[in-house]
Amino acid sequence: MDWTYFHLALNHFPVIGAIFGAIILGWGVFRRNDPVSKVGLCLVVFTAMIAIPVFLTGEPAEETVENLPGVVESLIENHEDFAKFALIAALISGVSALITLVYLSLKKENGLGRGLLFATLILSLITVATMGWTAKLGGVIRHTEIRGTGTTTGPPDTEQKRENTDDH
Template sequence: MNQAHVHLLLTHLPIVGSLLGVLALLAGFAFRSEPVKRTALGLFLFAALAAIPTFLTGEGAEEVVENLPGVQENLIGRHEDMASLFIWLISGLGLLSLATLAASFKSNSISKALYPVTLVVSLATMGVATQVGATGGQIRHTEIGGATVQADASQEGGVYGEEREERDED
């Protein structure tokens, strides 16, 4: 298993964790449920922790894919830029969530002030997370983002190494 494989295995955790955290926090506000809000904070902490190895394996993943046919360097650069912003935001969200969680057990007035701030930061983080996912997906998924793969299908065996069947239109 190489760094690209590890990166792909981990990459969904911070994004999905952030999304679930936002949904849980909104539900906590809607139902005025402290346990649900605390669950959201736990999800944000999980997402922040999962983002660390995801970010750290990104460079190794780049080394694996940058010379593959059809991979565009500008897409990797955009993904790196968004990932750098995301790691700062998700780290801040993780620290804010930890502070909010601690305050929720000690002081209701402080946690009441921190929860809305946490929601705003989580929404901003989620917005950037979607961009990280989208730009990462464009690197290898040519069906999104209009990227194209240049392949020579005229070689015997075609693109997938299979011989093409000629159809007679009699």
């Protein structure tokens, strides 16, 4: 096993964690159910924590795949660049969730707790969006079937050779 394996094995957790964290947190917020809200907050914190090793294993994974046939360097760079935004979003929503959990554990009875819950929910939805887009960008690196049209699957000279040898 190497860092690429760990990156590929772990990279699903922040995406799924962000989705489920936002759904459960949203359910708790709108139903005014503190225990459910706290579960959602814990998932948001977990997502932030797991996003760190996923991000850190990305660079070693890049070293492994960048010279493989069909891998386009610009696709890796797009994934890497957007992964920074996803990590920042996850960390901000994770810190917000942690602050909210601490605040709610103090049993303060005022509107600030509710405001913190809504703010964390908004931040977690942003995290869902950035994690989802980062996952899509990562997927197209090796999954040519989900790439948009116009993206070559091999080195440019291979594509040219195919066109030049076509007798039709």
